[in-house]
Amino acid sequence: MMKPTDTKNPNYYHKVVDCQWACPAHTPVPEYIRLIAQRKYTEAYMINWESNVFPGVLGRTCDRPCEPACRRVRVEEEPVAICRLKRAAADNKSDVSSLLPEIPSKKNGKKIALIGGGPASLTVARDLMPLGYDCTVYEKDPKAGGLMRTNIPSFRLPVGVIDEEVDRILDFGVVRKFNEEVKSLKSIIEQDYDAIFIGTGAPKGKDLDIPGREEASSNIHVGIDWLTSVAFKHVDKIGKKVVVIGGGNTAMDCCRTSLRLGGKDVKVTVRSPKADMKASDWEIEEAELEGIPIFDNHSPKEFVHENGKLKGVLFEKMEAKYKDGNRKLIPTGETIFFECDDVLLAIGQENAFPWIERDIGIEFNQWNQPEVNKVTFQSTLPRVFFGGDAAWGPENIIWAVAHGHQAAISIDHFCNNKDLEDRPSPLTNLVSQKMGIHEWSYPNDISNSDRFAVPHAEKELSLTDLNMEVELGYDEKLAFEEAQRCLNCDIQTVFSESLCIECDACVDICPIDCINFTQNDTEENLRKKLTVPALNLSQDILVSDNLKTGRVMVKDEDMCLHCGLCAERCPTGAWDMQKFTYIEAHADKSSIFEYVE
């Protein structure tokens, strides 16, 4: 017998909001999408800013874990364009300065060093500055932003967008130590910082040690270093024929940048089959739209050169064999030669800590990675915290932000002698959306449209200008239309068994057949005997207490459209549509929600 579902547990309804649940920073997605539809771009932007700090950047570059999670994928083909809607909020917002947290002029006397000026460190600064902390950022490059600035080309992410969102935090009064590469952690520890946060990313691009690498090195470049040089204008051209080795997003950025710096014949090669490439589907699509061919199952064997002058790369064709879910790449013996002037290596990156002395109390594991607590982000030296790619290797911007928020909580607890394991609870709320007999304060008449494509700049123009943004973003009308596709999964179907008269009205109206009245049973059996069996085990079922007839109400959350028809057809109000607000706890407790609501 299943017990009635405990909807008081904040995770129950949070899980129903699939996009927010999937977002590492738990951004309240449906809430900001509704604000976009109301043309409240500034509010939509600020809700984002509070959760993910870089909405303009992420609206263009996020890895979007929210989109595969989007419920829309389960009832039709394409998710809501959550990421690009975020950009629409950023593009159309007005001045936000009055909405930013106040920075106390009287400091709390605690000093924090942030090493590396990327998204993780900046998020820590964003959360600690409003509390009166004195934060100092050490950055080896002349400007802060980390990989957002150095690794993402400006045709995907204009410099102005980075400057705006990075400077907003720096202008809270963060002390800037730029062009200062930290060569010894000891030297920092010896200063009077109360806590040190290491957010140095994964700046070391992997090399490829095959014959010819050393001899032809002047024309073989490590992708992320090369992209950094392009970002800081140290490099402005490349050979006509370019081979990019690697199948991740960096490879996609390298090949598309090459096209804009004079590459005419640019190829991408990957060892694995194309379906296994690490790059996001949309990044691959963009590269292919620009006419870049991708050669899969190509394993590099040798850099061919004549007296140190690179001539090309020799590949061996591979074949993927699958056995018991494991993939094996088997060499076929067939070789292929690609002529080229330059090679860009984009075969992965890792974090590296040659600058951390091994005798200062920070323990490293067998893979030479620091031991970092998964919850508190604290290292074995209590004063030192890690976050972003520096903590556990390459992830992405949104994870770095999520780490930063958590590390800031830990640092705040640490500086106030509070237990680091005692994490603050999220703020949750559940409010009825009923406005009239059949009126709700959210748009329940959802759009049936397919996903709207984001307009692109003309290829002929964008391919000749490194700084011309390829994607133009949604205009207001498109943003509205796309926003209407959102199913409002944060508007929960709340059931009160004491009011139910078991008239079946909700069962009859439900367009997706997720509501059932049946005899209670084990979860396994209940799932099987629903009108449409609830076979997606990653989605919960909502089970009520016993009803008058001895049955229980069982609702499969999997496909629910949140259309509110069950509540509209309910004669007694046993069903109600209630907005579930979930605000992740941050060190800085001021919230834009008070302003928005």
Added chain:
Amino acid sequence: MTYIKKPIFRHPSLPTNEIGLTYRDYEGVVSTLCAGCGHDSITASIIDACYELSLPAHKIAKLSGIGCSSKTPNYFLNNAHGFNSVHGRMPSVATGANLANRDLVYIGVSGDGDTASIGLGQYCHAIRRQLNLTYICENNGTYGLTKGQFSATNDKESKNKKGLDNPFGAIDLAIMAIELGAGFVARSFSGDKEQLVPLLKSALQYNGFSFIDVISPCVTFNNHGYSTKSYDYIREHRSLFGELDFIPEEETINTSYAEGETVTIKLHNGNDISFKKLGADHDPTDPHKVLNTLRNNRSDGKVTTGLLYVDPDKSDLHDTLNTSSKPLNSLSMNDLCPGGEELEEINNQFR
């Protein structure tokens, strides 16, 4: 009233029937009745029955009179033929339609006012004629559309919402149907689809007049504590008369009932219905016993539901009148005008 259209999205794992449709292809527009109205559950049951029988909508005609019940044909089978007639006159229109085209499946939806008051004469004569029609009376004992006056099926002991007594006794439409010679008579409850859907399927497949009296609580005017047609009252006072299962021709009978308890009744078109007896006096083919049981239960304060009476061998109106075996609209000129020689022969008979 719900203003939005029902979303077109459906569960991707929704099953389809023999003609490749999901039950959602049998829907109509969103109901404008009060939220929680029993009629909407009957609508859903009609949708389920037609879906499960794999009936093509364009071979169905849905007809109704006036009242809350008579609005409901708009809420199912959007692609079927339909006629919303004058108050109480659905049987006449159905008779005309049926005589013109015998190939359609006829569903008549009526209410207790439309049937037991203004249309009582029509109701009686449709039964007497053995019209091949599934007549559904959505019976809530009240005039909901005119703010809750007693209807002719409201029990004498059932007060109105404000506590006023009902001065008159109730007409029992099911007993009446059996008395008048209907071939298929059932009673059910809108809150029990497990019972209602097989009854509807059997009725739709029955060749002749089939009547289902469906108790359908009016949540607005007749679902209160002293009503005898409320959800709670029916659930507490229901007496099940057998258990019915509809078995399509293709499926072999496979029931787990003990021998002797189950009666299999063959319908004209080859389908079977299996009837599981729940009591010793349950024999749906003996009208005298059935009427006795109904009257006894009634005096015990019980509401008898289930398949009450069936006569699989009754002939229908077309057989009685020896009408054309084809629908009139499919008759060719040659069928309709047999020519001079035939005419001469007919004329000669009168010379």
